[in-house]
Structure formats: structure tokens, C-alpha cells
Amino acid sequence: MAMKQVASSAIKALANPGSSSVLTRQLHASPGSKKIVGVFYKANEYFEKNPNFVGCVEGALGLREWLESQGHQYIVTDDKEGPDCELEKHIPDLHVLISTPFHPAYVTAERIKKAKNLQLLLTAGIGSDHVDLKAAAEAGLTVAEVTGSNVVSVAEDELMRILILVRNFLPGHHQVITGDWNVAGIAYRAYDLEGKTVGTIGAGRIGRLLLQRLKPFNCNLLYHDRVKIDPELEKQTGAKFEEDLDAMLPKCDIIVINMPLTEQTRGMFNKDRIAKLKKGVLIVNNARGAIMDTQAVADACSSGHIAGYSGDVWYPQPAPKDHPWRYMPNQAMTPHISGTTIDAQLRYAAGVKDMLERYFKGEEFPAQNYIVKEGELAPQYR
Secondary structure (H helix, E strand, O other): OHHHHHHHHHHHHHHOOOOOOOOOOOOOOOOOOOOEEEEEEOOOHHHOOOOOOEEEEHHHHHHHHHHHHHOOEEEEEEEOOOOOHHHHHHHOOOEEEEOOOOOOOOOOOHHHHHHOOOOOOEEEEOOOOEOHHHHHHOOOOEEEEEOOOHHHHHHHHHHHHHHHOOOOOHHHHHHHHEEEEEOOHHOOOOOOOOOOOOEEEOOHHHHHHHHHHHHHHHEEEEOOOOOOHHHHHHHHHHEEEEEOHHHHHHHHHEEEEEOOOOOOOOOOOHHHHHHOOOOOOOEEOOOOOHEHHHHHHHHHHOOOOEEEEEEEOOOOOOOOOOHHHHOOOOEOOEEEEOOOOHHHHHHHHHHHHHHHHHHHHHEEEEEEEHHEOOOOEEEHHH
């Protein structure tokens, strides 16, 4: 009900500029130059190694020349934390903020309150949980992302991580680096993927692609989601729908997290839920680090209850040097890289440009790209 009231107020405010509603921000650009701020990671010396490396500060999504030729101001930085950071200096007068899940600019309710000119929050990629979406909705902001831009990249990465864990690959690789040769030290906990039960929690775009890629490995495939996938895809993959998550989890040899971070999923893999998993379970999480209880995962890896944990998402990001996942046994963690391949960067850069063009013209975005529109949250975040 509250969300509907917010949406109604937003519509009334747009229809009646003299309205006293708190929601007075336009959903699309007013005439004139706009201040656009992009927050990305720095590439440093690596930028020169690939002309298509656009997802970094130096590459700036390839937007600088285009935006500045139209009279807009484009500020790009990696400095996003603390009261004296570069981003904070621009909060009061920016109109558009572009950020990524890989180097997230946390857009808090406090920052939204300070950003009097802010109209549009764009995620270059998928996953806008670094934004306080409730505060954005209440402020009448539009939040959008480039839906589908890196789903292939993430699904491929998940398949790689499953194989790395199942085959106990990393210790063998480390032996090569350190000059050792101990086959037994690897083989005692290396298995085939064939015949294992793999469950994905979430069967959206990434989850469905993963199921398709797992089909040739002759696994027993399970999935849990709010809704069932298309019957034809179910038949094609042989995946079985599990309505009860807690009934599915103990069946799984391998669990893959493919759901968004919401208030309902935050910390859902706590000590009690992990204890109910099959001993020796393998977990892959490229979704969001905060879905897991950080210490509970570290403890379960240390005890062997989780036989291997791999992913590229942490909380917070970048992960501090003392983050326990850096030092827990049998982990195959990386920085947040799964969705930022060069192919994905080109796709989400093009998607951001498309939405900016539409924003300047006052046109609607593709419907699937909206995360907050007229006070309403997208279904996956409700």
C-alpha cells in the first residue's frame, strides 16, 4: 500500500508541477547540461593492453567524447568511500550517477537526501543492491540497470567454479607453482561432476543458462525459484522444480546461489541453515556476498562441513585484507570479476549509452531494465 501511495504521489507531482508533494524530481532529463558521475575501478597499466577495456575509470564506458560533445559534464572516479571522497564532492549537484556491482558506489539514504538534483541511478551491469532502493523509491528517483548484459559471463564463470571445486583443481595448481608433486594430496578429494546433484537457488536468466550448460554433464539438476521455469526448458534440461528450499538443500552435492540480495535474502545462509546442508557440500556464489553469513561460511569451511566455497562476491566490496574468506581452507575466491569480461563490458557500456540517450529525449527505458520506476520496486527486490 505504501509503495502504491508513493507511485501515485510521483505521478501527481509530474502531472502538476505546482504540487506540494515531496516527489518533485522528474523521471527524465530537463533541458540543459547535465552533470553525470561514473564510479568505476581503476585499470592503471592494464588499460593500455586492450582497447575494449571500457569498464574502468580510464575507459569511462566509452562515453566521454559523446557526452561532452553534447555539453554535458562527465566526472569519472574510483574514489567513493568516506566523507572526503571524490564522489561525495559531487553528490549535491549531480543529475545522474553511474556505478557498477564490481566497484559499487553505495548510495545510501543519506546520500540520496543530499543529492538534490539527482534524477537517475544507472547500474552498468546487473544488481542494484548497492543502492538503498526504498530511499530511492521514496525520493522519486529512477533506478535502472542493463538487464541481461553479463548473464552469459556469470553463468560460464559458475560452471568453471563448479569444476574447480569438484576436481580439487586449485591445490594441484599450487603444487606446480611451489615445485611440489603430490598426486595423493589432490586425488583424495577430487570427484567427477557426472552424477552429482546440483541445485540452483534462483532460476532467472543466469540460473537458466547454468542449467543448460550443466545438462551435458549428466547431473541431477534441481532448482528453487518464486516461479517455475518454462516447461520446454524444464524438459530440455531435465531440471526438477523444488518449491521448498529447505527440502531441496540437503539433497544437493553442489549449491549455486543465483538470487538477488533483498531484505529477505540477506544473511539467509546463516549457521543454522548451513548446518542442515549435506556434509561435504560445495557452494558457488556469484550473486551477492551478503546473502551468506560471513563467519558462518568461514567456520563451516574450517570444520569441513562445507568442502569447498567459490565465488567472486563479498561484503563489503572491495573486501578488506582481514576478511575471513581470504584465509579459510578450500576456497576458490576471486575479486568481483565474473560479470566484467570484455564482452560483458561492451554490452553494458552500450546499454548505459542507450538509456542515457533515452533519458535525454524523455523516452522510456526497456521495461526489464527498471529497478525502481515511479516509486515501485521491481518484483525481484520486493
